[in-house]
Amino acid sequence: MFLSQITRKSFLLICFFFLLWYIINSFYYEQEELLLSDKNEGTLTEIHPTSPPTSSSNTSLTTIIDNNNNKNPLEELNKKFCGRPTCKFLFAYSIMEQETKANMHFRSFSQLAEQLNRIMILTNVGFSKIDTCNKFPFDFYYNTDLLQKEFPNIIFKSENDFIFWLKERDQIKMTLNNNNNKNIIPPLSILHTSIQSHKNDTNYYNAEINFDKNKCISKFEPLMNLEDPNNSRVNYTKMFVKSADLRRGRVKFSKLLTEVLTIDEEILLVNGRVLYPLFPEIMPVIPYNDYILNEAQRLKDKLSSSYIGIHWRLESSIPELLPECVQGLIKTLNKVIKEEGIENIYLATDYPLLSSRSQSSSFKEVTKYHHDAIRTLNETFKINTWVSLGGLKQLRKNKQYNIEMNGSGIQGILDKLVCINSNYFISGPKGCARVSSFTKSIADKRNDRIKNNDHSLLNVINRWQL
The missing domain is CATH 3.40.50 (Rossmann fold)
Structure with missing residues (x-):
């Protein structure tokens, strides 16, 4: 029992000295940290700005300037x-x-x-x-x-x-x-x-x-x-x-x-x-987003093995001439179908496809002559458009793109690409259609492909006759 009491006393003494050591050391380190904190007060760390590629107009700024260095x-x-x-x-x-x-x-x-x-x-x-x-x-x-x-x-x-x-x-x-x-x-x-x-x-x-x-x-x-x-x-x-x-x-x-x-x-x-390029060297066309290229390929695949592409920009046509214009187009289509064996038809147009307004902001007055011409064409052939083929479906589901879809925006690029890929391409004569740089750009691209021995294209461009 005596030994047991000694052991307990020894244990208590050890605990007492350990506790005393801990208190003294804690106090020392606390004072040291306070001193270090006082020395570092007011020192700023420089965080360099970055330029993320998708930074938005409400980008939060975290740059902290260090005025103590000599850098500008x-x-x-x-x-x-x-x-x-x-x-x-x-x-x-x-x-x-x-x-x-x-x-x-x-x-x-x-x-x-x-x-x-x-x-x-x-x-x-x-x-x-x-x-x-x-x-x-x-x-x-x-x-x-x-x-x-x-x-x-x-x-x-x-x-x-x-x-x-x-x-x-x-x-x-x-x-x-x-x-x-x-x-x-x-x-x-x-x-x-x-x-x-x-x-x-x-x-x-x-x-x-x-x-x-x-x-x-x-x-x-x-x-x-x-x-x-x-x-x-x-x-x-x-x-x-x-x-x-x-x-x-x-x-x-x-x-x-x-x-x-x-x-x-x-x-x-x-x-x-300006109307023309500013430099003598004309650079290649800025390539389009992969999403649009993929959509053009998807529409081409939907049109099967071959198709006729039509660009009919009705703006600046003579409305009273349109009944004669559409008959000229029908005659030309029948001729191509018979001679080339191509039955699928794709129409790129500024005629209203999603609403009562035209697909071009500058084409203001859509008359009964325009409506009658397109109705006659639809009653004669099965006419495909980017809308009927389900083009740009994901964008059309999103309300933020409504104005774009109802205008001459991204779908105009899609129309251009689908017409470039068409096996046969036709457009309207003066009086029936506006002769535009859009049509010329399609023809130029097709001409380049034919020069490079692309045998899938049967012509550069033909204009139907009245």
């Missing part, structure tokens, strides 16, 4: 976003043509961006336009990976990427300028210019403030405000281009264009209203 934070942002200390953009924010010509003009402006060593903004698309007023990103229509391969020396950024850069720059500006009570980061430097076809001689000159201001530019406010001198220093110019200079003198004109637009401004805002 704006230069650091530009290096990460643009690969160089100064970002210089070319933003062709409005191209006043429908998709076929807009596609060509965007390639011209990309060539200009390459000559000027500027980042090219991928302008939004929609309703058969390349225009910042539209809400869909550039890759809704186009394959940006293949575009990059066509222009390997250009950095391309989306509109959302551009907004991200504006936000980051604005945050740096507010932080540094407010802390130092002086303008370390200056306002945005911008040249706003318009390039327009004109009947007179080519001329480049200073323009009045806020000329031709596109209302959709306001969507970049307050980050880019052309009317606030504290936000943006803006110069305005215009270039009138004689059409003959673009038809026959593009080498000389492109040198002039590059020379006058070699400027120091960060942002070159351009709206374009």
Whole structure:
């Protein structure tokens, strides 16, 4: 029993000393952590901005500026976003043509961006336009990976990427300028210019403030405000281009264009209203998004082994002539069916297919002559369209694409691709149909394929007779 009591006393003593040791050490480490905390108070960790390819206009900003180093934070942002200390953009924010010509003009402006060593903004698309007023990103229509391969020396950024850069720059500006009570980061430097076809001689000159201001530019406010001198220093110019200079003198004109637009401004805002390419080399058509290509292939497969493609743009036709026009088309179709043995027919048209409105924003008046002509055609043959074949079904189910589906947007590209792939292609004569660049682009592509020995195509284009 005595030994047992000793053992218990020893155990209690050991516990007492261990508890005392623990209290002393805890106090010491707590004081040490407080000291370290005091030393580190006010030290900021720099988190570098990134530019995610799908950054949106409401991107949350997490950049924390470290003012204790000697680096210029704006230069650091530009290096990460643009690969160089100064970002210089070319933003062709409005191209006043429908998709076929807009596609060509965007390639011209990309060539200009390459000559000027500027980042090219991928302008939004929609309703058969390349225009910042539209809400869909550039890759809704186009394959940006293949575009990059066509222009390997250009950095391309989306509109959302551009907004991200504006936000980051604005945050740096507010932080540094407010802390130092002086303008370390200056306002945005911008040249706003318009390039327009004109009947007179080519001329480049200073323009009045806020000329031709596109209302959709306001969507970049307050980050880019052309009317606030504290936000943006803006110069305005215009270039009138004689059409003959673009038809026959593009080498000389492109040198002039590059020379006058070699400027120091960060942002070159351009709206374009020209008829012809700006550079002598005409780049290949911007490739379309894989989703549209796959849809075109699916419709082709639905049409079986062979089909006749028709492009009938009723806009600008003479309504009273349409009864005669449709009979001429029927006669031509019967002839092709008999001689070539092709029975399937695909119709690409601006006639209303999903609503009472035409598929083209510029085709306003659909008359009884138009309705009667299409009715007669449908009563004579089984006519297939992108709607009857279930084209773009997933987009049509989504309400955000309603306006696009009822206009001349993505389905116009689909029609173009299906007609390019048709075994036989026909279009209307003057008076019955509008002779358009859309039809020409189909014929040009078919001509290239026939030259490359594509024996599935039986003709380039035929126009039916009245």
